Amino acid sequence: MAPFLFVLTREVNGMHLKSIDLLNYRNYTKLGLNFSPSLNIILGDNAQGKTNVLEAIHLLSLGKSHRTHLNRELINWEATFSCIRGKAIRGGKETCVELMIGEDGLSRIKINGALKRRVGDLIGHINAVLFCPEDLKIVKEGPEGRRGFIDDVISQVHSQYYFWRQRYLRCLRQRNALLKQIAVQQREPSALDMWDKHLIETGTRIIIQRERIIRRLCKYSDEAYRRMTGGKGGDNLHLTYLCELIEDEPTPGKIESRFELELEGKRGLEIERGMTLVGPHRDDLLIQVNGVDMRTFGSQGEQRTSSLALRLGQWELIKEETKDFPVLLLDDALSELDEKRRTFLMEMIEEDAQTIITSTNPVYFAPQHLKDANLFRIEGGQVSHDV
Ligand SMILES: Nc1ncnc2c1ncn2[C@@H]1O[C@H](COP(=O)(O)OP(=O)(O)OP(=O)(O)O)[C@@H](O)[C@H]1O
Numbered sequence: 001m002a003p004f005l006f007v008l009t010r011e012v013n014g015m016h017l018k019s020i021d022l023l024n025y026r027n028y029t030k031l032g033l034n035f036s037p038s039l040n041i042i043l044g045d046n047a048q049g050k051t052n053v054l055e056a057i058h059l060l061s062l063g064k065s066h067r068t069h070l071n072r073e074l075i076n077w078e079a080t081f082s083c084i085r086g087k088a089i090r091g092g093k094e095t096c097v098e099l100m101i102g103e104d105g106l107s108r109i110k111i112n113g114a115l116k117r118r119v120g121d122l123i124g125h126i127n128a129v130l131f132c133p134e135d136l137k138i139v140k141e142g143p144e145g146r147r148g149f150i151d152d153v154i155s156q157v158h159s160q161y162y163f164w165r166q167r168y169l170r171c172l173r174q175r176n177a178l179l180k181q182i183a184v185q186q187r188e189p190s191a192l193d194m195w196d197k198h199l200i201e202t203g204t205r206i207i208i209q210r211e212r213i214i215r216r217l218c219k220y221s222d223e224a225y226r227r228m229t230g231g232k233g234g235d236n237l238h239l240t241y242l243c244e245l246i247e248d249e250p251t252p253g254k255i256e257s258r259f260e261l262e263l264e265g266k267r268g269l270e271i272e273r274g275m276t277l278v279g280p281h282r283d284d285l286l287i288q289v290n291g292v293d294m295r296t297f298g299s300q301g302e303q304r305t306s307s308l309a310l311r312l313g314q315w316e317l318i319k320e321e322t323k324d325f326p327v328l329l330l331d332d333a334l335s336e337l338d339e340k341r342r343t344f345l346m347e348m349i350e351e352d353a354q355t356i357i358t359s360t361n362p363v364y365f366a367p368q369h370l371k372d373a374n375l376f377r378i379e380g381g382q383v384s385h386d387v
């Protein structure tokens with residue numbers, strides 16, 4: 001079978017994270033780590049700080065933690081502010097990305113020393129894909145997590161998308177507030193017209209991007225799933241974009257007219273309920289393995305393998321779209337996979353791409369991996385480096 005991941009093609013750059021420095025971040029008062037451009041293994045018992053390191057890298061990549069939306073929780077309990085700095089090398093050039101979190105929970109961003117106005121400006125400087133135990137929720141729980149996953153992927157390959165999505169959500173909040181005012185006759189229904197226009201414009205952009213990305217993600221995630229479950233004869237994974245506003249081949253024109261029609265038809269009901277009932281905030285993603293819906297019928301192992309395949313698909317997609325290797329962050333990915341899937345996953349990790357993987361137990365790694373890797377041991381927020 002043709003190698004799927006980590007094939008260094010001529011057009012792809014070798015972006016890698018050179019180092020990370022943490023100040024008052026979670027259980028670290030001060031920490032500096034230098035990474036190898038290929039495999040890095042972080043070993044440590046439970047509750048020592050392994051996930052915290054990956055969380056900090058993810059934070060530099062997407063401007064948000066994967067575990068909390070409250071930035072204040074990231075500041076060390078004994079401190080009043082926190083600072084995270086990462087240095088990435090791309091095409092021989094270094095980029096320094098800094099994020100400071102103040103007591104008020106607000107963050108400030110600097111790229112190469114220059115202050116940036118918006119958190120979204122951070123995206124794209126250090127591209128990383130994190131697979132973590134919480135990813136099971138993408139498959140198992142409600143549609144919000146699946147929409148969030150897709151939106152993160154699109155933002156990483158198309159930086160303007162982040163801002164369009166923010167505009168859409170803002171418009172949605174304001175439109176919902178207006179619907180409630182109309183219900184109590186404080187405002188005229190015609191006040192909705194302007195918001196409808198804005199909702200349709202921003203919403204259509206979101207739908208077009210989601211449709212395109214899901215189609216491509218499906219291909220890459222399916223390849224990853226097949227590889228992990230035995231290659232050619234392996235199981236297949238299929239992703240279907242569930243959007244009420246798409247009928248057949250989607251074009252912006254078709255989506256806009258359908259959007260308008262649906263809003264018109266549902267206006268009365270929307271006023272009655274005080275919320276917007278049409279638009280991409282109601283989208284979902286159907287994840288199937290061999291035709292079976294993983295959310296309802298997947299076994300724990302299938303759901304976990306599906307979520308891992310989604311992340312590996314994300315990795316491949318970012319690589320294809322940005323011509324750059326994203327950093328692959330695997331948090332405790334091995335312990336819950338059976339031996340076969342574990343071996344397949346480790347085989348997929350090759351030298352050309354940077355991988356940072358955490359584990360409580362070195363037995364999950366082949367001796368060769370332990371020998372070649374840059375090995376860290378973490379104990380109580382202190383890191384020692386095994387050569
Ligand atoms: N703001 C904070 N200040 C200080 N310590 C914190 C803060 N937030 C979390 N911690 C602590 O950091 C410790 C390490 O957490 P982390 O999630 O990184 O552990 P881990 O090594 O990944 O463990 P596991 O193997 O169980 O996943 C935890 O004991 C947690 O209570």
Ligand SMILES: [Mg+2]
Nearest residue numbers: 050051331332
């Ligand atoms: Mg952990």
